[in-house]
Amino acid sequence: MDSKRKKDSPESNELTRSSPFPDEVLERVLGLVKSHKDRSSVSLVCKDWYNAERWSRTHVFIGNCYSVSPEIVARRFPNIRSVTLKGKPRFSDFNLVPLNWGADIHAWLVVFASKYPLLEELRLKRMTVTDESLEFLATTFTNFKALSLLSCDGFSTDGLAAIATHCKNMTELDIQENGIDDLGGGWLSCFPENFTSLEVLNFANLSSDVSFDALEKLVSRCRSLKFLKVNKNITLEQLQRLLECAPQLTELGTGSFHQELTTRQYAELESAFNNCKNLNTLSGLCEATPLYLPVLYPACMNLTFLNLSDAALQSGELAKLLDHCPNLQRLWVLDTVEDKGLEAVGLSCPLLEELRVFPADPYEQDVVHGVTEMGFVAVSYGCPRLHYVLYFCRQMTNAAVATIVKNCPDFTHFRLCVMNPGEPDYLTDEPMDEAFGAVVKNCTKLQRLAVSGLLTDLTFEYIGKYAKNLETLSVAFAGSSDWGMQCVLSGCSKLRKLEIRDCPFGNEALLSGLEKYESMRSLWMSACNVTMNACRRLAKQMPRLNVEVMKDEESDDSQADKVYVYRSVAGPRRDAPPFVLTL
């Protein structure tokens, strides 16, 4: 704090101020700070800055909806226009969290209705959202503009209808990967005829038909529409008509790409894509018929993100397509492209920064295809800027990973999933410890890591020793003893999220992280060796943590099957269902 007092202006009666700036100036300046991490830092400087920051903040990001209550948020930040909330633990994506666990948005909306009546944006991830909540949102917040729902559940297309009907100023409606009750496509027709403000529309995830007539008219009259992602029911012919209406699109998600086209239709489609010179993102291409992929070529010049994870392409088809995408930075594919396809990636995409390879047949045992370590290595040679990878494969070697990170030392996100649990290096039969050792030693900027394969405590020794910037770690079927987890907890100073399943980590490991958990967002441990008593001890010693346990049906009384620990200023949950035990 500045101990010198600057001469105050006569109007000011704040004679004891230490800041050299009047509030208004400070607020103006701080208002330009956008990143929520920076804003957190700003608020810690001194009381004046804390106040200026809180008055000038318009967007709040809450990474765990139970870490704080809506009342506390509203008290601190009076001028919020945009809220981002995340709810359930990430492993709920993989069926590890029962339905009705919580993270219901409604209580938040009720508080926002009185404190933030001018709320404009709501972005939710893994929250439960009911139709009533959507209706409440639509009818209460007259200024509401942008709704983004990612991996949420609890609502149906009726809720979307309410949004379309009542939100007169809507600019963004983004419905992604949700567990939603699709009762029909009538919701789209609820946008009024004089409604023209839409800029983002994503309903790729919905399965029933919308009225194409309504969609076409909507797209035509929304001249500012930039992102359009339609669902599988939109045919190629319909797509062509939409593109004719909206050549200004920058992001496009197509419907199915396999209708039978006449020569004339093909030509028209090609021409439509030719007019879309502003496309930087392309996705959809569901069940793409390779024969029609060339219609895309004219639009691919400026593509930076190509999402082919719904199109089971073979290597040759991918190679031909990539020839036309010289500026690609992000690529998502299915492993049907195989190593050969990834070689093409290495050859054609020198600017590539992100690669995600998803398995086309994840549950099939007898698959002889898919990608191997060779494909990944090939990409690493051709794409030195690669820093984000999500890679599903069935075999990997320590040597390959060492080569990969030597070629690409800038990894920030390294998520490797060798699909058979506990799979060793298939050439040497050794654990994959050295692979991840190489990753953490070489990639000093690593923020997120997911490990797999046969791993001993050595992997975690490496992680604790070298991964000093690591924030998120996902572990499954790995490790040999408590020591492994202890290494991570004591070594990774920036760790915020740790999620563990099916590992031999027990009470000693859990309790070694007591103070650590207060500096983290959350810890998840399921199917490990943790007992109820240890969890109770944790809860008792750390009152500012919420320690929640969910037990499996046939488990022993003393076992804590699923443990979720997170810091909170809101105290224990008041809405926990009976199967969530708060200790």
Added chain:
Amino acid sequence: MISGRSNKKRGFIEAFELPPQTLPLLLWNDHPNDDDDDDDRKGVENSSFIAKKNDDGYCIVGWPPIKFRRKKICSHNRDDNDRTVLHNGSARAGVGGGVNPNSKYVKVKMVGVGIARKIDLSRHHSYQTLTNTLINMFGKCQQDAQSFKLAYQDREGDWLLAGDVPWRTFIQSVERLKILRIGG
């Protein structure tokens, strides 16, 4: 028909050594996550995790870690059984857990009953639970069960009596089930 075992006619209950009291029914339409962790926990009960090649395939819930939506796309090209599963899954309300991605639905026909049923074998880990579910599915009670036997058709097309091989072998090779009357 039933290979090499026609002289060993056993009752349902006798064949699978069901205890006299009724076992709790597994709810196989709701709460898809409740019985999930059983299989894979066996691997981690020891303090040092010894990796075993899982020759039964992936009977592990939530593994590989692929999001719900993506599972639907990936399974799109699979056979009849799975397509039915997908159809059921997408019609279900509020799907957070939704369709078990490791479902193994097989047809079950009971002699004398016109309509075949389907059962998700991935929800069962023993012959006991399977037979109990089947008993209830076809509206029979424990006593009636004595007069039936369970047969299955394996990948080679042979019909075998269920219960003679370990559960894990059974589940890998079973393609369809049939409930037959004993002595008939």
